[in-house]
Amino acid sequence: MTTTTAPASAPYRPSAAKRAQLWLANHFAMLSAILVLLYLFLPVAYTFAFSFNDHGKTNIVWQGFTWKHWQDPCRVAGACESLVTSLQVGAISTLVATVLGTLMALAMVRYRFRGKAASNVLIFVPMATPEIVMGAALLTIFVQGFSNIGISLGFGTIVFAHIMFCLSFVVVTVKARVQSLDPRIEEAAQDLYASPMQTFWKVTFPLILPGILGAAMLAFSLSFDDFIITNFVSGNESTFPKFVYVASRRGIPAEANVIGFSMFVLAVLLVIGAQVVGSWRANRVKG
Amino acid sequence: MSGLAQASVAPAAAEVTAGGDDQRPTRRSWTAYLLLLPGALWLGVFFVLPLVQLATVSLQSRFPGFPGYYYRDVNFQNYVSALTDYGPHFLRSFVYAGLATFLAFVVAYPLAYAMAFKAGKWRNLMMICVVAPFFTSFILRTFAWSQILADEGWVAGILNFLHLLPSGHIINTPLAVVAGLTYNFLPFMVLPIYASLERADPRVIEAGGDLYADGFTTFRTVTLPMSMPGVLAGTLLTFIPAAGDFVNMELLGPQRGKMVGNVINDQFLAIPGGYPVAAALSFTLMAAILVMVFLYVRRFGTEELV
Incomplete structure (x- = not known):
């Protein structure tokens, strides 16, 4: 160790192989993170897509495009x-x-x-x-x-x-x-x-x-x-998850997809809005 | 770790301060009881009391000659039949939940790691993306999985093309149940791991690389131990609901070979007079989970869980 005579002034630089490895390591994490996020959103995308399905009795296979479920999601009794x-x-x-x-x-x-x-x-x-x-x-x-x-x-x-x-x-x-x-x-x-x-x-x-x-x-x-606890204590009252679960026995109507996806959009907008307001307030305090 | 330290330091500190100021501690503890009382009462009436009632129901005896009727008793027969008749259901619940927990850990870790160390200004956005899918009803998403994994779907298509499916199906198999459980409880794994990684100093991990540890060694000896409290909390928050779940089995699983959650649900809601055995099943499930949690926390544990 003591015999190595590297010039003392040169800054430490990892070898090219080491850098390539580091680059890969850095991007591996981000790349797999993006894949996982896509995986998380996959069923949401299906829920959205099948809200436009012109389905018959069951909404399982794609049968054609329609706006009708979005025009009146309350059409289905109980939804x-x-x-x-x-x-x-x-x-x-x-x-x-x-x-x-x-x-x-x-x-x-x-x-x-x-x-x-x-x-x-x-x-x-x-x-x-x-x-x-x-x-x-x-x-x-x-x-x-x-x-x-x-x-x-x-x-x-x-x-x-x-x-x-x-x-x-x-x-x-x-x-x-x-x-x-x-x-x-x-x-x-x-x-x-x-x-x-x-x-x-x-x-x-x-x-x-x-x-x-x-x-x-x-x-x-x-x-x-919540569905599991609600299902036990609700009697004849129905919440949205219970409605969807009961409907799933016969086939979930696309109107449920419309409501579920709308709630998702609403919640995301609320969360983003809260973040924006929060950072705006933080900036104002600092400024 | 820090919680244990605090717990052992606090009594000593209390003794030290009590000498100088007699009045304050009593006044303060009364305020504490007032603050605590409403919530504790609520948990007492709607958590502890129901469990006591469930315990008495689980010990009731069958009226001979009147199917579906029971009288108050201290009879452990319900527990015996719960374990002998439904042993395989318990086993399936724990195996499927264990597999799902492990898979969720494998999937969640890179995401939590990227959020903590690589995301930079995208961190908040990624956080929203982790939570956002869960604003769509979980039953709708599980139902969407039954569409994705259906025999006509692209997942089954690709896997069959590669001859990776022995039976040719995913839907209505245990594989689909494990997949659904993994998906449904994933944020409960991501968020605690992220929280503990976020607190870690990235320079400590860089130091591992500077000391010529390769990526895997750095991960195994530095990153993973630092995130252990999060991993612990995440595995518990995933395993517990997965072991008691019945919805994934109902929507994605086979007709035969159910989990213990399905049995409890059916006994309570579909079968008249099924309460005592179902109550015994519930208690056995809860006891098994509490024992496992206790051993697990003892083995890997820290005081601060969540």
């Missing part, structure tokens, strides 16, 4: 009603789960108290429980226990269940944001004679708001797309 139910369930569950979950996250990060480990388990176990077990358990208690106090399967039980399974995910998401917060910022506010309430609303809340919004979006998408 739009179930969509409205899903949106209502999603909105209520998201609101309640986000508020309750944010409070829990604040307690878990900011305070020491007896029973913290038990609370951690209580929050973690619902996420590690298969949906089918939660659905089964909820069904037994709704049918055999809570029916005695006048609760029957329907809209209400769907909302109760959705709040329950969204809650843990909200806690985990908000917790991460609160943990990344520097406690000295809040201490500074206290030092400047802000009351605890003022400190929370003027300092803590704005700083954790992105985490809360992220948690709310997660909760809504979990609620909106």
Whole structure:
């Protein structure tokens, strides 16, 4: 090693082979990432394409192009009603789960108290429980226990269940944001004679708001797309995923594809919009 | 890792600070209980209580002579019949979910890696692309897979042209079920791995190359260990829902040879008087998964899971 006499001034340059290898390594990751993204979008593309299928009884094989499903997607009985139910369930569950979950996250990060480990388990176990077990358990208690106090399967039980399974995910998401917060910022506010309430609303809340919004979006998408638990606790009420599943026995009508794809476009626009507003606000603060 | 460290440091710190300031900790812990109470109550009433009810149902006994009727009892016969009659279903659930988890890991890692280290200004866009497909209903997407994998479709066409399919079909085979499970839970694998890679310092990985490690060695000894918390969380978040799923089997799988999720669903919703055995099946599934999670976390584990 000591005998090598490379000129000390020359900068380190990898050999051509090494560079080619590095180039390939760099682009290999990006290339496979693009392939994976295409794979993720493949069924969405099929859903979109088959919303234009001029199908007969079943919408499985391509039979010809038509606009008719897009002109009146509510033509199929139950499609739009179930969509409205899903949106209502999603909105209520998201609101309640986000508020309750944010409070829990604040307690878990900011305070020491007896029973913290038990609370951690209580929050973690619902996420590690298969949906089918939660659905089964909820069904037994709704049918055999809570029916005695006048609760029957329907809209209400769907909302109760959705709040329950969204809650843990909200806690985990908000917790991460609160943990990344520097406690000295809040201490500074206290030092400047802000009351605890003022400190929370003027300092803590704005700083954790992105985490809360992220948690709310997660909760809504979990609620909106849930089928397994909903199927157990919904009784005669139908949500959009349940409508699609029931229809799949006979063949999903293309109108369901229209609604599903529209929700996809709407959600993507919302997410991009939120990103744009977020970066605009960040720039304004900096500038 | 850091969570464990914090957990062991916190009590010591508490002792130190308690000496100087007696009043604060009690006041603060009361606030904590108030903040915690509504959510904890909700989880108690709609998670713990239902599970207790499910447990009592799983121990009920059959009324002799009245098929479909049960009385309250402490009878473990339901568990025995759950395991003896539906052992193969459990096995299939765990094997299919295990395969899907492994495949999802293989597919997700390059994407998470590219997002964390190579994407640059495209990072946010790629993030949206990972989540976006999941705004189309998951049943619609699974149904789309049944179209893609159909016998007339191009996937089966190509594979048959290459003589890679022994039976000539993909749809209605276990292969289609594993493919559907892999696809459906992929973001749950991508996002945690991405989150832990994003926190890693890329210079550490470059250092591996500078120290003459080849690409694979760098990956095995530097990159992968750094992303281990994410891999752990991702595999759990993929395996658990996959093991309990019945929709992929219903829409893509064969008529015979179902998974345990299908049995539970049918026993509860389609077969009158099926509750006790289905409850026993549910509990066995949950216990099996919790034990596996526990062993897995002990083996590879960190305190911070998600």
